Amino acid sequence: MVSVSSLAISDGAPDEPPAPTPAPLPQKPARKSVHAHHLGHRERLRERAAKGGFVALPDYELIELFLFRTFPRGDVKPLAKALLTRFGSLDGVLGATVEELRTVQGVGEAAAMDLKLLHEVALRAGRDKIAKRPVISSWSALLAYVRVALANESREQFRVLFLDKKNQLIADEVLNRGTVDHAPVYPREVMRRALELSSSNIIILHNHPTCPLSPTYIHAP
Known part of the structure; x- marks a missing residue:
């Protein structure tokens, strides 16, 4: 009995060498996720505030931290700086009306209302300081309240x-x-x-x- 396991047919031509494996193309460096970068910046800013206290942060970073709640994603640093440029100071930003705040590009109804909420909280905190002690004996508290209310x-x-x-x-x-x-x-x-x-x-x-x-x-x- 003859067992045939394979059958090779040749046309008489010499065997060709296998085609070379193409070299891998150089990989482009992966682009950093803009979103991830912003998240990293937010975490770093929160860490700095936790370690050094809010008093160590410049005004624009205080506004940034507050706006993180209004804008869960994205970079709000340019917006914080634009607000300070437009109104001149942190007091100016908080004292601006909703309509005035909305003249700054990127500030919508929600952001303007949130900033006015912060202003109202500061106003009431100043009022509480006056109400809890005689006004004449707390002149500095009175002046602080007046600046928030009228400045x-x-x-x-x-x-x-x-x-x-x-x-x-x-x-x-x-x-x-x-x-x-x-x-x-x-x-x-x-x-x-x-x-x-x-x-x-x-x-x-x-x-x-x-x-x-x-x-x-x-x-x-």
Whole structure:
């Protein structure tokens, strides 16, 4: 019995050598993920804030940290710097209106409202400091509150802090808003409101948009 396991057929031509294996093409360096880079920057900024405290961060990085919550992804550093450039300072950014904030490219309704929320928190924190102790004995706290409330107003305001006999804050009210250089007020309206609130003393705040603030203490009759 003959067992045939393979059958080779030759045409008489010499065997050809195998084709050479092509050399691998040089690999292009992988591009870094822009998204991953931004995530890394955010984590590094948070770590710096945790280690050194917020006081060590410049104003634009404080705004960055806050905007991370408004913009979960992307690079917000250019936006933070644009806000400071537009309004001149951190106080200027917080004191701007929603409409003014939205003039900065990249700031939508949500970002503008979030920044105004931060401003309101700062405003109420300043008010709490006044309300918890006699105003006369906490002049620095009063000035800090006044700067937050009025320093970046683009129009004049006539504002009154109504105090009780212990100089504790009863109410903080804007009795009139004017123009860039004029805010009329009627003394009878101030006195009427003081009587309504049973206020013993008042502090009158009147700002000039281009001048330093100068609150005046007045004893109400």
